């Protein structure tokens with residue numbers, strides 16, 4: 001960031017994650033490195049012709065799409081003859097995981113449109129005193145339907161057929177990229193109409209891959225689905241042959257006791273709290289209390305000494321959202337990895353499920369409202385606005401879609417009195433739980449005018465989509481109070497989600513490196529976990545469990561009366577104090593005064609070593625190498641050792657060994673309790 005300042009008003013060259021090259025004068029950038037270029041052009045490379053320069057003028061590039069940015073040496077650049085230079089177009093950035101699909105998010109979305117209007121109408125944010133006078137520019141007059149190409153989501157057999165053809169190319173015997181192929185077949189199933197030949201053939205093709213991967217039961221299930229979807233008679237003989245082969249192979253496996261689909265759940269067993277729980281809050285250890293102060297807002301303290309390894313909270317989320325890149329891999333409702341047997345929602349082209357039961361539950365709880373707009377939501381927004389919508393739809397479901405009852409309750413609610421630690425969770429209904437979500441921190445008064453206006457703009461788009469396309473249009477009718485309620489809920493949760501959202505993780509096998517990495521497949525709202533404040537030198541850590549709950553584990557000793565500190569992704573060993581300060585102020589709206597910020601703890605490589613003559617030594621890199629291989633047995637052996645060591649050295653903070661040991665301890669915990677992808681079993685039969 002600080003490096004970028006020196007580039008302002010100079011010519012820069014930018015390579016984006018999707019492999020494009022932009023050149024222009026850097027006019028400005030913000031904290032997430034969204035940049036504005038003037039007099040810009042795109043350079044399009046080709047092996048058969050010179051470099052084409054497409055003039056763009058004023059152009060905005062989103063920070064999360066920028067891979068490389070550098071100042072251009074104009075004296076060298078101006079001497080180049082672009083007509084004679086040949087170059088391979090860059091490959092788009094590949095996802096680190098092999099088990100994801102393409103994001104639905106488009107390059108020009110709601111944020112870009114907002115930024116465009118803002119740049120035009122509010123060139124100087126500081127001098128705009130009353131931005132709300134200009135509200136209409138953003139909400140009424142903005143042509144966002146056209147600009148964002150909003151349109152109802154419809155099944156499309158032609159598209160289904162095209163995507164299936166792409167899948168067939170991956171299936172080719174010389175390519176053998178079966179997982180890529182199956183993702184295409186799943187997408188093809190999602191686009192196809194019910195009972196269509198396109199759907200039947202996609203199921204049949206999926207059965208073909210299951211057969212190659214020795215997943216015979218799933219092969220037979222796909223053959224059943226293909227038949228149910230009117231598989232054409234002219235191709236039936238191939239299907240029947242595969243069915244016979246799969247049945248025979250299954251019989252052989254059964255007689256040998258082989259289970260090649262390997263869904264064994266080898267893990268650390270049921271995780272429990274380390275202390276007795278609150279009588280009315282069984283998710284939380286009795287020794288934790290919720291306090292409140294002017295500086296910290298609400299925060300959690302312990303009334304007894306806690307040790308590293310203690311499990312103090314295990315919470316189930318109020319609602320969850322699967323990331324769009326997993327839509328053809330995991331069930332949209334239970335998140336189970338079901339790449340071989342997903343079935344589609346019959347109305348949209350996004351949601352897929354592992355069973356009809358999950359489909360019904362999703363429909364009841366949130367998809368009934370979201371279905372007509374979910375594709376557009378993912379197209380034009382990032383995950384935060386989509387999660388905000390999920391909070392709102394789940395809340396509305398908890399009121400059985402009775403918006404009058406919801407409005408009455410919320411207008412009478414004394415927000416100050418809602419206390420998630422004092423509520424009786426043993427009898428709480430979803431409505432009661434929603435109260436604890438409703439009062440999560442918004443930081444409204446600390447947000448700048450641009451931030452607030454952007455959220456109003458997003459709210460307007462979401463509300464209009466809901467009223468135009470979903471049941472909520474009928475439910476709200478002409479009652480302005482109800483559409484105002486909708487507005488308020490969306491706006492509120494666009495703010496709470498930004499501050500309180502938690503990521504959910506699983507372990508994914510990386511076939512090229514032959515090791516496991518943590519991946520983030522979903523986001524969720526946990527009202528109790530949301531009471532934990534941040535420290536850049538945290539003393540607790542979060543671990544996602546198999547059953548979607550999240551556990552809070554103490555990661556170094558906490559004395560009686562001490563506050564429990566989570567880390568919001570800005571750790572002192574990885575980011576400088578200046579970087580952390582900027583990010584925390586931008587997203588969380590506070591100035592951190594944790595021990596790392598006050599004492600300016602150094603980055604990892606400059607941390608002091610602890611006195612190993614007193615505490616003994618552990619071989620950090622050897623343990624790390626063992627843990628990335630993901631042996632449950634080894635993690636179970638290491639966990640108590642690491643825990644003892646951490647309790648021994650935990651007071652020596654910020655020692656290099658202490659920070660490393662915290663990481664190793666967390667990793668061991670994750671191996672034992674995190675969900676793990678079954679993908680490692682795929683690659684012995686195909687190419688990644």
Ligand SMILES: C[S@@+](CC[C@H](N)C(=O)[O-])C[C@H]1O[C@@H](n2cnc3c(N)ncnc32)[C@H](O)[C@@H]1O
Pocket residue numbers: 295296297298299440441443499500530531532533534535587588589590591592593594
């Ligand atoms: C997830 S909430 C934590 C609970 C929050 N204090 C509350 O009352 O709801 C995150 C928000 O808490 C506040 N916060 C978190 N950590 C803090 C800290 N170390 N010092 C001051 N405020 C903090 C900020 O307003 C932040 O946006």
